[in-house]
Amino acid sequence: MVLLPHEGFTVNREGHLELDGFDLVELAERFGTPVYVASERRLKANFRRLREAFRKAYPGETVIAYAVKANYTLAIIRLLLLEGAWMETFSGPELFMALAAGTPPERIVLTGGSRLEKDFREALEAGVGLIVVDSPSELARLNRAAGSLKVKASILLRVNPAIQVPTHPAIATGVAGSKFGVDLASGAAFQAFKEALNMDWVNPVGVHTHIGSRILKAEPFVEAAQRLADFLVELNRELGFEASYLDLGGGFGIPYHPEEFSCPLNLEELAGKVSQAIVGKLEGAGLRLPTLILEPGRSLVGDVEILLARVGNVKETPQGKIAFLDASTNHLLPVLYTGQYFELWPANKADKPPEETVTFAGPLCFTGDVIAVNRRVPKIEPDDVIVVFSVGAYCKSVYSFHNAQPRPPSLLLSEHGVEIVQRAETLGDLAARDRIPPRLYRGETP
Amino acid sequence: MVLLPHEGFTVNREGHLELDGFDLVELAERFGTPVYVASERRLKANFRRLREAFRKAYPGETVIAYAVKANYTLAIIRLLLLEGAWMETFSGPELFMALAAGTPPERIVLTGGSRLEKDFREALEAGVGLIVVDSPSELARLNRAAGSLKVKASILLRVNPAIQVPTHPAIATGVAGSKFGVDLASGAAFQAFKEALNMDWVNPVGVHTHIGSRILKAEPFVEAAQRLADFLVELNRELGFEASYLDLGGGFGIPYHPEEFSCPLNLEELAGKVSQAIVGKLEGAGLRLPTLILEPGRSLVGDVEILLARVGNVKETPQGKIAFLDASTNHLLPVLYTGQYFELWPANKADKPPEETVTFAGPLCFTGDVIAVNRRVPKIEPDDVIVVFSVGAYCKSVYSFHNAQPRPPSLLLSEHGVEIVQRAETLGDLAARDRIPPRLYRGETP
Numbered sequence: 001m002v003l004l005p006h007e008g009f010t011v012n013r014e015g016h017l018e019l020d021g022f023d024l025v026e027l028a029e030r031f032g033t034p035v036y037v038a039s040e041r042r043l044k045a046n047f048r049r050l051r052e053a054f055r056k057a058y059p060g061e062t063v064i065a066y067a068v069k070a071n072y073t074l075a076i077i078r079l080l081l082l083e084g085a086w087m088e089t090f091s092g093p094e095l096f097m098a099l100a101a102g103t104p105p106e107r108i109v110l111t112g113g114s115r116l117e118k119d120f121r122e123a124l125e126a127g128v129g130l131i132v133v134d135s136p137s138e139l140a141r142l143n144r145a146a147g148s149l150k151v152k153a154s155i156l157l158r159v160n161p162a163i164q165v166p167t168h169p170a171i172a173t174g175v176a177g178s179k180f181g182v183d184l185a186s187g188a189a190f191q192a193f194k195e196a197l198n199m200d201w202v203n204p205v206g207v208h209t210h211i212g213s214r215i216l217k218a219e220p221f222v223e224a225a226q227r228l229a230d231f232l233v234e235l236n237r238e239l240g241f242e243a244s245y246l247d248l249g250g251g252f253g254i255p256y257h258p259e260e261f262s263c264p265l266n267l268e269e270l271a272g273k274v275s276q277a278i279v280g281k282l283e284g285a286g287l288r289l290p291t292l293i294l295e296p297g298r299s300l301v302g303d304v305e306i307l308l309a310r311v312g313n314v315k316e317t318p319q320g321k322i323a324f325l326d327a328s329t330n331h332l333l334p335v336l337y338t339g340q341y342f343e344l345w346p347a348n349k350a351d352k353p354p355e356e357t358v359t360f361a362g363p364l365c366f367t368g369d370v371i372a373v374n375r376r377v378p379k380i381e382p383d384d385v386i387v388v389f390s391v392g393a394y395c396k397s398v399y400s401f402h403n404a405q406p407r408p409p410s411l412l413l414s415e416h417g418v419e420i421v422q423r424a425e426t427l428g429d430l431a432a433r434d435r436i437p438p439r440l441y442r443g444e445t446p
Numbered sequence: 447m448v449l450l451p452h453e454g455f456t457v458n459r460e461g462h463l464e465l466d467g468f469d470l471v472e473l474a475e476r477f478g479t480p481v482y483v484a485s486e487r488r489l490k491a492n493f494r495r496l497r498e499a500f501r502k503a504y505p506g507e508t509v510i511a512y513a514v515k516a517n518y519t520l521a522i523i524r525l526l527l528l529e530g531a532w533m534e535t536f537s538g539p540e541l542f543m544a545l546a547a548g549t550p551p552e553r554i555v556l557t558g559g560s561r562l563e564k565d566f567r568e569a570l571e572a573g574v575g576l577i578v579v580d581s582p583s584e585l586a587r588l589n590r591a592a593g594s595l596k597v598k599a600s601i602l603l604r605v606n607p608a609i610q611v612p613t614h615p616a617i618a619t620g621v622a623g624s625k626f627g628v629d630l631a632s633g634a635a636f637q638a639f640k641e642a643l644n645m646d647w648v649n650p651v652g653v654h655t656h657i658g659s660r661i662l663k664a665e666p667f668v669e670a671a672q673r674l675a676d677f678l679v680e681l682n683r684e685l686g687f688e689a690s691y692l693d694l695g696g697g698f699g700i701p702y703h704p705e706e707f708s709c710p711l712n713l714e715e716l717a718g719k720v721s722q723a724i725v726g727k728l729e730g731a732g733l734r735l736p737t738l739i740l741e742p743g744r745s746l747v748g749d750v751e752i753l754l755a756r757v758g759n760v761k762e763t764p765q766g767k768i769a770f771l772d773a774s775t776n777h778l779l780p781v782l783y784t785g786q787y788f789e790l791w792p793a794n795k796a797d798k799p800p801e802e803t804v805t806f807a808g809p810l811c812f813t814g815d816v817i818a819v820n821r822r823v824p825k826i827e828p829d830d831v832i833v834v835f836s837v838g839a840y841c842k843s844v845y846s847f848h849n850a851q852p853r854p855p856s857l858l859l860s861e862h863g864v865e866i867v868q869r870a871e872t873l874g875d876l877a878a879r880d881r882i883p884p885r886l887y888r889g890e891t892p
Contacts, residue, residue: 069811069849073880074880079886091851092873093851093873113759137761173813175813176764179761312562314583315581319622322625363560367616367617367621367658397850398848400779402843404537405537416883420881422880433853433868433875434521435866435869436547437521440524440525
């Protein structure tokens, strides 16, 4: 029997897996495969649980700014907006997606790493609420951009606490040598903040950090919160500055492997310990509590969306059985770049025990296009519908076009039924930006 | 001074790098960055050199079928078509792109790994010339598909020679345990071929293999050719079959690292040795020479296209200097999944010697977005234009959307001037497939 990642999944009398009461085998039949399927119920539950945990634990205000990069499906952004989320957008295109979903600009936190004056001008013209500045040279550019528009920019300074972050190196950010933020320990962050306070068109209102992604323990966040709180105490003591915001970033992990299902990140514990760290430091120094900003992506959307794929060929090789899916590593790119594990199971055999070992490959023309190696599953046959669980974060949003495979549609499940929230990409879409110079139509070598 | 990958690059009096006489700094200024730039001259030269090498060496016919997956820009497909190329398309979408560029269907070799009856029917309806079949179950499906249309399908059987392939494991295909082809040594390939000969709607006309990608030595190709030739001799001896085609696939490597510039794959040597292997075996057995099909991708387009990017922020960290580009690993995905090396240099400082060590990062919101680590380059400053060399293969075609970064435009340089052959993706394009259910516009939590 399949170990299910959350209680929205059930098994019906036909042995089919259901999500929120929708038969996944039927959905695959009706909408074709591959197809992404998201649960509105789970999305709301994830948001509400995180909000409640911090409401209870932190005596100040808490803002949850959804990290749009995780999944920028407009319907998902819109749903979180209606729940009360702010939006964290890293880049101009993400800012556009947040605005296109109807986000009020004052509820947007704009982060970034290497922006030019024109990028800052566009953000200021759009009325973005808070701009997170990554380096002294960004600070200078923002000051010039704001000055040219005669508007004062409210900013948070991103600092690098250079702590130990227990995750894959490619997604650890708050570590020594990372490309992000201004170094805290060397005094560089203090110096940058002091400069910011003296600038004409910049209004520093707090500090920001983001330590990494897929972190399943509370401790690194607590350590980061302590460093930020210490920094606020120092800024107050040395410069008389009092912060309105402390932005702890995101990076809250979710279980992907069944072995992690029993030890997820405990959000209530996280909220309690983080709050304690901040409140202890700041109240000890007689400072008022800033609004705490969190920037969760994966923890809000990761287990909200699944991918349905169908088995095509099944092949016996001297090295074992390979089942080819119509979905590929294009749909699950983290498999390629961080070796991420995704759990999967035949939706039409949800009540069956594992009885064989199968490798699941995509249909693409390269050997590395393998989604899952040597999984214990029920007997796999052509036309089985495979559910790949918890693909809501950083799968659709980093889609890759190997073999010109067009992007699948996305469905949203709710009490309103099944809604298509992203249509399938067409072959015509693939060629939509192409132009063959007319001279090449003459049919002779030019 | 920069070591240049081919003679199309020159340095002008201003110290700017030129490609085919076009000043790359000016192109960056005029068209913005990032931007892809392709050389029509180099594309034709690459095709002609490979064709001449095999024309001289192989006494039978040679067909060069361009592996569309490497770069499916329609103008590039069209240019190769006008040179006389056939097209190798792996999937339905690639087939569409080849047809959209005007390829006559009879000049298309369709490969694939896990196709359903409907996929084969579409290919047969389009009149595709040759279908490469990957497994016995594909064979059965193709026979049914062809039968339902009452057309006879000309096929090549893809075999796995299970040889040693000196390349990155993710792109080695003709090795034991690969998901591709039918095993040769075990007799499975012979059995499948025999079955194919007895099928009503399948007309076997030859054999196919593809051993991997980025191979810089002739030997593996020679070994694969020997195995295929032995197989043809066996098929003739046992079944009286005489082949019209021997398809050796592609995988011819190109130099990426300056250390490889002096020892590229020698195409003339390759052609000579491969021909010798085939001719020796087949003439020895008294067989006529089949048409030799090659499926090059990278070796035709790899060094044809460059990426121009601009330096934004430059940051000193305790671990060294980091220059942020406006291009990212989205544009150079092989950096992430096989750690591929791409050479780069400031186009506006092409006459300067290296004087510092710089890491080049992309602007994306993850630590792994680093294009090149610790490169010796001239002093790097904001606004420098960086050329990333030899990005023509498997960069644009596997583009990834991290941080919703839209795809850049593509330029083609020729005696006809600069032509835009792919327009820039717009922010509107990013949201073009999205639909927010109207109920979510009511502004209240549904």
